[in-house]
Structure formats: C-alpha cells, structure tokens
Amino acid sequence: MSTNLTESATQAPGAGRGRWLLLAAGLVLLGVFVLPWLRFVIIADQRVALSLTGLQAATIGVVETTDGGLLYSSSFWLFLAPLAGIVGLALGALNLFPGRSAPWQGLLTLLVSVASAVAVWGAFSASQEVAQKEKVAVEAQWGLSLAFLALLLLLAGGLILLREASSQKPAFRGALDALNFMAPGTVLVIVFFFLPAIILFILSLTDLSSANFSEPWTYVGFDNYKRMFSDRFFPKILRNTFQYVALTLLFFNVGLALLLALLTAHVSRRVGFLFRLLWLLPRITPSVVYIVMWQRIAQQPPYGILNQFLGWLGVENQPYWIPEAPWVFVVLVNGFVGASFGMIIFTSAIEAIPADLIIAAKVDGAGDLAVIRDITLPLLRWPLLFVVTYQTLSLLVSFEYILLLTNGGPGLFTTEVWALTAYKRALQTYFGSNQWAYGAAWGFVLVLIGATLSVIYLRVFRFNDLVQEPKIDVL
Amino acid sequence: MRVELNELTKRWGNVTGADNITLDIQSGEFVAFLGPSGCGKTTTLLMVAGIYKPTAGEIRFDDRVVNQVAPKDRNIGMVFQSYALYPHMSVRQNIGYPLKLKKSPAAEMEQRVQRVADMMGIGHLLDRRPAQLSGGQQQRVALGRALVKEPSLLLFDEPLSNLDARLRLTMRSEIKRLQLDLGITSIYVTHDQVEAMTMADRIAVMQEGKLQAYAPPNDLYERPRTIFIAGFVGNPPMNLFDVQVLREGERLLARRQDLEIELPPERGVRAAGKEEIVAGVRPEDISLIPGAAASSEGAQGEVFVVEPLGRDNLVDVRIDDLHLFVLADPRQPLQIGDPVRLQFDGDKLQLFDPETELSLLWT
C-alpha cells in the first residue's frame, strides 16, 4: 500500500508527453529564425544580407526592396520568437530527467509562446504588406506559417507541462480536470459568442462599411445609435417587431400550441401521436423548401393552391396572397413552425396530470370543457409562462423565414422586424453597400434587450434551484 | 492495513454530512457504521474512499495521511447497494476492469478474474451481461470486482439491502467468512442493526453526522452509552421511560405512578442525587406472570396487544399510561385485557440522565 502511495506522488499520469512537444517546437523555431539571424549578425555585411533568401530575410525582419535597399520590417518583437525556441528547447531538455516538472516551467512556456505568437503574427502581416510589391512574399509566408504552427506546439507543450506539474497539487488538478472537459466548448463560445458580442459593440461605434473597408476603423461615438433612433422608419420597425412577436406568440406559439395539445390529448393515443408528429414537419423541413411551399399555396391562379380552392367555392377575388396580406403570411409561416414547441411542452404537462384528478372531477359531474377549464388549464400555469418567455426570446431574434418570404417587403419596411433590419443593414448589399457599423448598432441593442430579458427569465424560473450539486468531489 | 479517522468533517454550505468523526480501525478488523438513513455513515465511507473530499480532519492509512490521494491510488475495493455494475460490459469485463486499468498482462488478468469468479461461485456466468443475472449473482460480481485487485481495504455501502430476506442471510455469512479468510480490513455501512451485530468486530453508531459510540456489539448491547444507542440497538427495542428516584431507608426506588422498581445498590449509587431519570429495560429482561396475584412484588398491568413472533410473543403491557413491551412464552394463554404482573431484573436495568441523554452507568 505505502509503495503505491509514494509512486503516485512522484509519477504524474502520462508524464513526459510535453517534453517531446517542447523539443520539437524549439528545434523548428530555431531552424526558422536563429540560423539565418546568426548568419546575418556574424557576417553583418550588406552584400550578405542581400544574398539572403526570401525566407531567411523575412524571418529576421529584413526585406530587400526592388531598388536594392533594405527594408526593416516593423517587428522588433520578432526576436521573441527565437527566444521562445530556446526556452522550449531548454525546458524540453530539462524535462527529459524524471521528476523535474514544476508549474513555473509550464507557465513560462505559455507566456513566451503567446508573446511570440503575437510577434510572429505581426511579422506575418508586415511581410504581407511588403509582399504586395516584392518577390519574397510566398517563401516568407511559408516560413512564418511554419513558425506559427511551431508556436502552437509550444503552447500545447506548455499546457501539458503545466498539467503534469500541477497534477501533484490536488486543488489544481480538480480545476484542470474540469478545464479539460470544458476547454473546446469554452473556446468556441468565446470565439463565436463573446468576442462577437464585444466586436459588435465596438463596431457599432465606428463607421465601417464596405465603402471604407480597407481603411482603419474610425471611431464615431454613438452616431450610429443616434442615427438609428432618428431613422424615419424606426417607429415602424419597432411596431412591426412588437406585432410580429405578439401575434405569432398569441395565435400560434401559445394559442395554437395549447389547442393542439388539448386536442391531441382528447383523441385516441395513436392519432394524437400522429398529429403531433405531423406538426413537427414544418420544423424539420428546410426553410427554403418550406417557404416555396407557402409561396405556392398563395400564388395567383392558375398556379396557387389556395386560389384553386377559392375557385371551387366561387370566390372571384384571387390575387397573389402574400403581397395582398403580408402580415397574415408572416405570422402563419412562423406560427406553423413555432406551434410544435409549445405543443410538446404542454402535452407532457397534460400527460403528467394524475388520472385520479380527472376521474374525480368526472365523478363529480364535470364535462369535458369543465375539466379543461377547472383542472387542466390551472395546472398548465408554469409551462405556459415558460413557453411565453422562452418563445418571446426566440421570436425576438429570429428573422430567417421573413427574410425568405418577404424580405421585409412588400414596399418599404412593411414586414421588416428589428433583427431583420440589423441583418440587412450589415450584411446585405442594401442601398449599394454593407453598412456593418450601422447594422451592428441595431444588433447590439437587440442583444442588450435579449440579455436583460434572459436575466429576468432565469430569475422567474429560479434557475439556481434547478442546478443539482455534483455528488463526487474532484480530487 | 490500519485506518484512522481524525476529527473528520464534511460540510456542504450549511449542511453537515459528517461531524468530527474520530475512530481507528485495526488491521484485519471488520467495522460496521450503523445508523438511520441520513446519519452521515455513507458520507464518511465515501470520504475514506476518496470520492468526497473532507472539509476538515484527516484520514490515515497506516499512519500516512491520504486526504489528497485520488481514489484510484488508495488501493481499495468497494461494493455498492445498487451493485453499480457496468451494464454494457460482460461479467468478465466487469471483474477485469480494475486490472485493465492497471494495465495487467492479458494472461494474468484472465487467470485472476477466473480465480475470483470461482471463489464467488460465478465462474460459469463470466460471459453474461449484468442484466441477465439475479440480484444475488450481481452482488457476487460486484464483490468479485472489488476483490480482484487485492485491495488493502474493503468498503461496503449497504450491499445487502436490495436482496430478499433469505438471500441476505446467506450473503451475510459468506461476506463474513470471506473477510475472515482474506483478512482484509473492512468497513461495512448499514442501517440494519442485525447485520451490524452479527458481522462486525466493532460497531460505530452514528446519528446526525456524529459518532455516538464505537464498541464491540455485545458491549453496545449490554452497556449502551446514550439513550439513542439504547433505543437503536436491539430488536425488539429497549423500553425507555421516565422515572422518579426515591430513597426509602436503605433502599433506592425508581417509581412511576404504580410502577416501582428497586434499584440494586451498585447501580442505584449512580442515580443518587437525581430526581428524574430515564430507565431502560429490554423486553427479554422483564418476566411476565399472568393473573393478579396478591403478592406486592412487581407491577400490576393489563395486556394491551399480543404480537406473536413465532418463537416468542411480544406482549404490549399497559401500566396506567405507560406501555411496556415484554417477551413472553407463547404457551402462556393471554387475552387482551388480562391482568398481568411484571417483574424486573434490576441488574439489567439501564439508567440515563434525561438532560444529557448519557448513561449514568457507563460513562
């Protein structure tokens, strides 16, 4: 027993993987940077410098220009990269001996490799600028790309080293264990949720558009917000958004959903299941195909399905219905997709009502409607509130179906909602250019509204009570 | 291996799972943690296993503090109430899993799995899935999995509670025998005092996270140190009731309305000076004499209910507002309402302080 314990204390699991990474990364970095650099310094002669290959020149930050002179690229920091190589090599070698890893080594490697990565990145952009005119471009970029990858290796090596070293400290180890599992998700969430949210805000303070894309961003303060609130169509868009969310929610995502849940619960089990399944169809149909179906339903004669039925009924008025009643179709199209969510939630809530309760009511003489009114609906209070809040959030930010169906039209802003405005301003060639910054302002306000509603939503549903504590302590 | 718990405490926020537990377990000893559900016995066991991290205190294996050692490095085997077999693995893979994780060579693994399985009497079931086994067989697999890596400490978390009564009896003796043969230090968590009494060398009685007593079974039974232990250990449970202490010349009496018990001098001395105490007497230490005899000895009561237990009758005798349980010979014909006389064996009487709930005799 005691031998077991001693072993576990000195020998961290999987020890030694990090050192090979460090060694490899160090070698590559030295190869790419230090050798040409040494050559340049030792024989510090312009002719030698001139005879450097493109790769060597670029990696030491010197580029030959067409008129024979030398151009020093802006990357003094580039010297960090060979330094990173040396550190990597040294630490790798140090860790060849067992029982040597310590947390500071991992940390040092991380710091150096991050700093070097930034430097190499800078050098890369600099060389690209030069490369637009000079012939060294391709080779130099390859060299720097290689260096960049080596630095990533160094980063990984440092992480492993840190992990190995700290695995002897249990407090550390617990956090690191969880970190391993969380890392991929966290990185993606940061890169595609948090960074964009910040970028969105910064963007909204500039005047960036496709017209001045290649220039540096210009800070314009809150001009975009002022412009947004004073936009002639702002009230219209606000009203549209409210109308869209309220109508869809009321008639479909909650109203129809509740009706469907009650109806499918009152028919035989298999039929109920079949109908619930059919209601999933709109949701799993590709949006593009789904919209084509609706367009075809609403077409003018002789193509339109609706008009064919109207014809059989003898109705004279047979226009193309979508421009005729755009709001009806916007709500219909979204509602038919949205209804299934509430339907499923309500159905499981209805099925959870104990049969005894309903039998008791029936014995007391209640009819079907009375049972629904006095028993089912009161018990659906929480699911109802849940669906309302949840779907308000979803509707507020959704615009894909409107984009495909009417694209905000017909005419000016007839069915354009907030989210669609943000999207179109920024990413559709709208009035000739992509107004990224202006669209970002619209988008950011919506993000703020959504975030506020979300906090309320978590409060209402007492989120903290729903989280169960893990029943294993990480050691 | 010796195990020592030193002021071991586990807290989650305001909730205390285990409170200041101190005890030691000798090498090869079989110790039971006994207590009602939620008393902290499983929490303590999981801290020994390394699954829970102690909030305070120490766990020592052979003098070495193992608080920070991961479960896999503690060389322990554990058997769970739910068996916790891996449903997607065959019995062979289940038992072999600890060896696989140790990277044992395939041949050795095969051999050891077979040996353990034969020892547990499940050698012919190795290619089945857990779902195809009966509860008893599953428990043997779980036991085999715990034993296969030759642990220095075996932990049992209510391993028999999911089995039917008869199987429980068989497994009880098998586990006890196995533990004796292999000589592995064992901790056995249970809420069933019969299990604890029959299997353990020593029993740690726990209540509300605290260690109430730690003693051999007989000691707990004959010399309960607190009211809780007196009431918890023993089946049917001890009768406990408030009495007043009176001195009549040389004699010391415990009285409650018409009930009067003479305290033997060596016990009475401990109660002297107290007015109110709690008296305890086990149902088998009361003798029941039918009929309302003229003798003044003993207390007069009437039969309230008779519960036949087979070997004995458990008779609920009412004396005024007090109900006492008495074990009686089933050949005595007793009817509800019959007058009976009870005689107490004063040497078996337990006395407790009602304030501290501690025994007046054994502290």
Added chain:
Amino acid sequence: MPDGLGPVKVVGTLSTVQMTLQSRRITPGQALPYLLLTLTILPILAGYAWVLVATFSQRTNGLLPRDAQGNLGGLTLENWQFLAEPDVWKATLNSFGIGMSMVIGVGAVSALAAYALSRMNFPGRKGFLGMTMVLHAFRPEMLLIAIFQVLLFIGGIPLIGNLFGFNTVGGVALVMVTLDLPLGIWLMKGFFDNLSWDMERAALIDGASRFRVWWEILLPQIRPGLAALSIFMFIQGWNAYLIPFTFTIGSKVANLPVYINSFSGDTSLVSWNRVAAIGLFQLIPVLIFFIFTQEALLNIYGGGSKGGS
C-alpha cells in the same frame, strides 16, 4: 422547482381516461377534435402534396398536374435532370459536410462540456449553465454581423484560414456548431444527470480517470440519447440556410438550400417544378430520419427545453 418543468412522469393520460369513461359511440363532441386537427394541419399537407405532384409533372395548377397545353396530365421525370449537374452534387456534398460536422462537432464538444457541467464541481459552473440555458432560447443571430469579422480574421491566418475562414464550408460548419452548442450541452447534461453516481464512483475506485469514466463507462450508457441528438444535429446542418447564405459566395461552397434559393428568388424566372424536385431531393434524408426516429425527435424538440430536469 416550478411544477410542470421537472422530469415528466406519465401517470395516466387524459385520453385513456376519456376512453374508459365514455361510450364507444362517436358523438359530435368526439368527432370535433379530429375535425379541428385535420383542418389546422391542411396547409402543411397541401404544401407537401404540391412538392410531390410538382416534382413529377411539367406544370401544376393548384395541386393538379398539367401538361404544356394546360390539360390534366403531363407527368414527367424531366425535373430530375438536375441530377446530371455537377453543381448539385457539390452542394449536396457541402450540405452533407455541414451536417456531419454538426454531428461530430456538437456531439463531441457538448458531450465533453455537459459531463463537466453535470458531474464536476468547478468555479463558473452555474454561470456557464445559466448562459447555456439562455443562449439556447435566445439564438443570437445578429451576432452574425460580428462573426463575419471574426471569420474574415480567421481567413487571414495561414493554413487555418483556408479551412475555417470566410467563404469556406469549414467556417460555416464552425459557426453552426457553436450556435447549436448550447442546445447540445443542455440536452446532453440532461442525459448525464440521469446516470447513476454509484457507477461513476465504482469506476473511479477501480482506478479510472475522469476521462476514462466519461469515455468507457458513461458514454456507452447514453448511446440512445446521443443517437437522437446526432440525427437532430444532422438535420440542422443539412437544412441550414441563413449561415451558409451569409458566409459563402458562389457555387463552390454553396450548400443545397442556398443552391435551391438561387432558383427561387423573387426576381428570377422561377422554375417551380425544378425547385420542387431539388426540394424533394433534399427532403429525402430528412423524411427518412423523420419516419424512423419519430419518438426520439419529439423528445429532442421538447426535451431540450424542459427547464431544469
């Protein structure tokens, strides 16, 4: 916990009660639900019927197939000529690629994160969970504006940029995976929450690391849930329109929906029957999954939002 949001147990259903309490004779009151259900679903059925009919006819009037002269008939396979075009297959391949990326990406990343969120204690756990729950309702598609800038930046990185930058299938897949990650994590967490703690403890004592417990002990037990989630994610990726449309230019990287949409714009001359045929072509795998995994799909679409369970 608010009632109705927890794990739902079927104690007895309304419909079984109905059947036991009422006579077998169909009354108007009993027929009404069937009638209402049929009426409300009609537009969907009509839409699907049109796709089926139009695919195999020269023209359609309403739901009826017509030939070039406008007479009933004109059934044909000519709409399927698109199968000979390489562009369709390229788009199909791209759609398939996005779908598979979703399966693998969301599956792997959310299985990892959900395990930690469900079964480990670490700082930031509650915050991450709360964020997951919110982001799953509030799918912030206006972040696309800024994600566009992120993709442009990634596009500038050597090597990586060619795989995951702007105007690449990889970039589109990466964004899609992230946007559906909250849903994946939330569902997976639900699966992990229901697994036995004793089993995990047993494995830890047997000598497994948390990673091995996850991989060898727990993942095999949530296989059905994993399969359902995979199908759901594949459909999401296969159907994706907005993100591929926003982040790709040109037919090389277009996926099927984007390809279809290029035929059905308001301004272009719409070849409806051809669109219907490609639409049906795209619907085939979706409908196959739909038919074979009905119950699982219903659970996923509803289960992902049952609050805390």
